[in-house]
Amino acid sequence: MTIRLYDTATREVRDFVPLREGKVGLYVCGLTVQSEPHVGHVRSAVNFDVLQRWLRHRGFEVTFIRNITDIDDKILTKSAEQGRPWYNLAYAMKIELDRAYVALNVAPPTYEPAATGHIPEMVELIERLIERGHAYPAADGSGDVYFDVRSWAPYGELTHQGVDDMEPAADADPRGKRDPRDFALWKGRKESEPETASWPSPWGRGRPGWHIECSAMAGKYLGDAFDIHGGGVDLRFPHHENEQAQSRAAGGAFASYWMHNAWITTAGEKMSKSLGNTLSIPSVLQRVRGVELRYYMVAAHYRSHVEFSFEALDEAATAYQRIEGFLKRAADVLGELPDDGVAAADFEVAMDDDLGTPAAVAALHEVVREGNKLLAAGPSPALRDTAGSVRRMLDILGVDPYDSAWAATGSGSGAEERLTAAVDALVAGLLEERTQARTDKDWARADAIRDRIKAAGIEVTDTPDGPTWTVS
Structure with missing residues (x-):
């Protein structure tokens, strides 16, 4: 079967043919x-x-x-508004972003380059554009360098778009x-900006423009030509338009396919900090x-705008819990859940059709x-095959409740049971220490252990059969 993807550049769904057989270069x-x-x-x-x-x-090998x-x-x-170093803000927000990715089981990419780690590649790319007559240093002494769109x-x-129609x-x-x-392409340092936010270049100290960053990083890790470039639909212009122009003007073919996901909106507007209609990941979770x-x-579907509401989110959670409930009951009947299932044919057809997840999810619910x-x-082979198929489809969507990735977040099926078991093991160890202390008539140590347990919100009751505990 052939995967078909909607290419933003051609505005049509096209058969996906990678540049190298069996390998895909994907930049987002x-x-x-x-x-x-x-x-x-x-x-x-x-x-x-x-x-x-x-x-x-x-079956593709994906970079x-x-x-x-x-x-x-x-x-x-x-x-500057917060009175903190720019690199401290960026680092702290990167940590928050990583936490959000983990909370949603977003698998790490092959590599996650940071712009500040690739200044030499950006300077080299800008120099190539100047040599080819597609960029120029500003004549006003600012140290800026611009791409000449005409x-x-x-x-x-x-x-x-035509150039004359652009803002x-x-x-x-x-x-x-x-x-x-x-x-x-390059922004000369201003006196109002911190020295740490600039790097040496042939045009004086400064920092890269936004667009050149992605062109340089994509080229470094995927080469002058690669298969798919993706991002949010709001990046189509000017960011992706400028990326493509500067990369191709420098001599590379750049991306063969462009894919853009749509917005999540609230009250019909793009969810953004500037509109004040944001919903942080921790608060939603x-x-x-x-x-x-x-x-x-x-x-x-990734190309469909989603109007966010907690009612719709709750409905989705309920639908997911029905799938989760089936797997739990199947595990009780089978004694285990297979992890070697085969996705349903209708699911695969839907996914091959430009990642048609709505139809794929419908096929999943039918199974x-x-x-x-x-x-x-x-117990039956048919039930085993069905449960395995459900898990396989959920894994492709990244929502298999038995995926170990969910264990750390407390999101997956059985997470509560695993948490209880972990707490039980920890408390049991402390109770053993307390019992030994009492046997040794080390009453001070025994009382100290009891107080530690109580401080954690756990009540210990001594019984003829030994101590028991409950959460107070």
Whole structure:
């Protein structure tokens, strides 16, 4: 079967043919780590995690690069507002982002390069563009370097725009530009900016423009030509348009396919910090488990805008719990759950059709319904195959409740039981120490252990058969 993907550049669903047989190069624009991640932020990571899982399921070897923008105008502005070093803000927000990814079982990419670690590659790329006549240092002494959009005739091809129809690039003072639409490749350091936020270059100390960062990192790890470039739909212009222009103007073919996930909206508007309608991951996870939030995201097609509501989230959680309930009952009947199942044919057809997760999830629920009918008959090969098939499909979507990745988050099936068992083992060890202390008539030590246990909210009761405990 052939995987078909919607290519934003051609505006059509195309058969996916990788540049190298059996291998896929996938680059996804990660986040600018300026603030805490919210539900809208992580949708892209979840969607492209499903893509790489599906490609691997189909037998491809995937090199998946997802970058981090850790130097940017917004980071400098926010760090100044908060009175902290820019690198401290970026680092702290990167930690929060990693926690969000773990909470939603987003598998790590092959590599996650940070912009600040690739300044030499960016300078080299800018120099190549200048040599080819597609970039120029500003004549105003600012130290800025700009891409000359009118020097590259195909500029605008990704978003199907003419240069004269575009808004000016609002990324630098226009006085140094030949055309208002020329965008910054390098930004000369300003006196108001910290020295640490600049690097030496042939044009003086400064820092890279946003767009050149991704071109340099994609080229370093995937080469001049690779298969798929992805990101949020809001990045199509100007970010991805500019990436493609500068990379191709420098001599590379760049991406063969462009994929963009849609927004999660609230009240019809893109969820964003600037609109004040954000929902942080920790706050949402106080209401539902991470596995349920991820299920809510993957159940919608990646190109469909999702109007977020807690009612819809609760409905998705309930639907997921029905699947989880089937697996638990199947485990009780079978004594174990197989992990070597085969995805249903309808599921695979749906996934091959531009990651059609709504139809895939429908196919999954149909298999669960058939499985529920088999439960009454007791253990059988058919029930085993059905349970294995359900787990395989859930694994592709990243929501298998028995995936060990969920254990650390307390989201998966049996997480509560595993937590109880872990606490039981810890308390049992302390009680053994207390019993030995009492045997040794070391009453002070015995009392100290009892007080430690009580401070943790656990009540110990001494019985003729030994001590027991309950959560107070």
